[in-house]
Amino acid sequence: MEENRENIRKDLSKAEKDAQFEKEFMPLIDSLYNFAYRLTLDEDDANDLVQETYLKAYRFFNSYEQGTNAKAWLFRILKNSFINDFRKKSKEPSKVDYQEVESYYNSDDVDESITTDLRIESLQEMIGDEVATALNALAVDFRTIIILCDLEGFTYEEMAKILDIPIGTVRSRLHRARNLLKEKLKAYAGTMGYNK
Amino acid sequence: MIANNLIRMDKGKKISECNECIQALHLLIDGEASSNQKEFLEKHIEECMPCYQSYNLDKNVKEIVKSKIEKKPVPSALIANIKDKLNESF
Ligand SMILES: [Zn+2]
Numbered sequence: 001m002e003e004n005r006e007n008i009r010k011d012l013s014k015a016e017k018d019a020q021f022e023k024e025f026m027p028l029i030d031s032l033y034n035f036a037y038r039l040t041l042d043e044d045d046a047n048d049l050v051q052e053t054y055l056k057a058y059r060f061f062n063s064y065e066q067g068t069n070a071k072a073w074l075f076r077i078l079k080n081s082f083i084n085d086f087r088k089k090s091k092e093p094s095k096v097d098y099q100e101v102e103s104y105y106n107s108d109d110v111d112e113s114i115t116t117d118l119r120i121e122s123l124q125e126m127i128g129d130e131v132a133t134a135l136n137a138l139a140v141d142f143r144t145i146i147i148l149c150d151l152e153g154f155t156y157e158e159m160a161k162i163l164d165i166p167i168g169t170v171r172s173r174l175h176r177a178r179n180l181l182k183e184k185l186k187a188y189a190g191t192m193g194y195n196k
Numbered sequence: 197m198i199a200n201n202l203i204r205m206d207k208g209k210k211i212s213e214c215n216e217c218i219q220a221l222h223l224l225i226d227g228e229a230s231s232n233q234k235e236f237l238e239k240h241i242e243e244c245m246p247c248y249q250s251y252n253l254d255k256n257v258k259e260i261v262k263s264k265i266e267k268k269p270v271p272s273a274l275i276a277n278i279k280d281k282l283n284e285s286f
Contacts, residue, residue, distance in 0.1 A: 120253060
């Protein structure tokens, strides 16, 4: 992003551009589709969101620096599309006001001890659908940061860029998200009789 | 051995160390700790059972999210649809 290599790009023919686009971006469709699905929780919406992401990526290909972090770049486009186009019309019931979410992160009085009696054995007995249900029950901002970090393995710095937030906020949001996830997992383990 | 170390630790120091540890444990789990932080955290969880348990639980939660949540297969038509749209639009 610091270096300006756009001049090189201008000389590309359409065929060359298409070939690069195909080579760098199409292999990432699997991760993008799964991210879109985990955000929208709907297969059709995920489909639309991924299509839109690729169309935007093609349109803005000139601002992408070849050989840099293609995955983070596409994830950022997808997340912005989701916020701008999908979140507005989505019927997600657990939508949390952003202001409210931020004040959550910034409060220091979060009770750390609530979740300590979640047993590792209970976690290990859970099946994938149960873990997914717990994750899906989180407000979208918390869900997103766990997906980016734990499922996709992005670094804090990459997440800060994808989400347009400072690294400090990445850290506090992740911390809060994990505590909330443990609460959901624990509640789930309780109803399923895992936590005996 | 853990118990002995706990007794040797000054109580006030222990509480502030634990707070520091809990706030920073994610750095260790996510591989984001600096070498100083890593040294402090690893030493602390070796000596402090409650913090070790927090670490172990969080590490397991991370691993379980990663290993248990199933990947959804990309719909077969999606790639073709994207290519069609790109050809139409550009
Ligand atoms: Zn401790």
